[in-house]
Amino acid sequence: xxxxxxxxxxxxxxxxxxxxxxxxxxxxxxxxxxxxxxxxxxxxxxxxxxxxxxxxxxxxxxxxxxxxxxxxxxxxxxxxxxxxxxxxxxxxxxxxxxxxxxxxxxxxxxxxxxxxxxxxxxxxxxxxxxxxxxxxxxxxxxxxxxxxxxxxxxxxxxxxxxxxxxxxxxxxxxxxxxxxxxxxxxxxxxxxxxxxxxxxxxx
Numbered sequence: 001x002x003x004x005x006x007x008x009x010x011x012x013x014x015x016x017x018x019x020x021x022x023x024x025x026x027x028x029x030x031x032x033x034x035x036x037x038x039x040x041x042x043x044x045x046x047x048x049x050x051x052x053x054x055x056x057x058x059x060x061x062x063x064x065x066x067x068x069x070x071x072x073x074x075x076x077x078x079x080x081x082x083x084x085x086x087x088x089x090x091x092x093x094x095x096x097x098x099x100x101x102x103x104x105x106x107x108x109x110x111x112x113x114x115x116x117x118x119x120x121x122x123x124x125x126x127x128x129x130x131x132x133x134x135x136x137x138x139x140x141x142x143x144x145x146x147x148x149x150x151x152x153x154x155x156x157x158x159x160x161x162x163x164x165x166x167x168x169x170x171x172x173x174x175x176x177x178x179x180x181x182x183x184x185x186x187x188x189x190x191x192x193x194x195x196x197x198x199x200x201x202x203x
Contacts, residue, residue, distance in 0.1 A: 002026075003120045006049035007033040008040050008066070009082070010058050018053065021109045028116060037061035041069050049077055050120050053112070055105075056083040062151065062202075064099070071098040078119040080112075101125040140201040141183045149176040151202040154193045 005028055009015040015033050022028045031047040034040060038060030044052060052070060056063040067079045080101035100119035103112060104127050115125040140147065145166075152162045159177075163170045177189055186192035196202045 002029040003051060003116060004029050004031045004047070004049045005116060006031060006040070006044055006047060006052040008035070008037065008052065008054040008058060008063065010035045010055060022113065022116070025113050028113060037063055037066040040066040041073055044070055044074050044077055048074070051116050052077055052079045053116065054079055054081055056081050067099050080115055080119055080125070103127045140199065142180055142196070142201065146176050146180050147196075147201060149173055150180050150193060150196055153177065153189060154197065154202055
């Protein structure tokens, strides 16, 4: 019986390459491939994959947020995150999102296929480089809501758009942004985004 796989990668050439590579494996079946984070859960609910391979940086919503929502709505589907950045904080976020595997994008193709089989069997697979970096991870001082606001700001959203998307008032959004700058001892909002990205607290 083959393992059903969903691929989520926004770069179309890389998405196509992943699909082609995995379809060469007799026991793996790619049932869907999407290019946006907000397409993952609706597609997974229709196709019922066993494993979702998700790029951490996706448009719509980021890969880790999508993975967390996928776990809530389709708990039998295991997830593997792909990242090109070995930031220490991303591993903690991945574990919080109930991710089963976490690999660097430059991993060899056979490693990804092996990881898919392993997580489908209930195991956890973490890239050794990322596991080592986790020793140095620091917990974020920001609340979940502050991280959500800062993540949207990092994507270029203005205060009004953030307020609409999170169903908050503009004043509340400004207060959250001010709090993040203060807590991170940043010079301004841009500096707060840089600090949070380098720490891996936001993708």
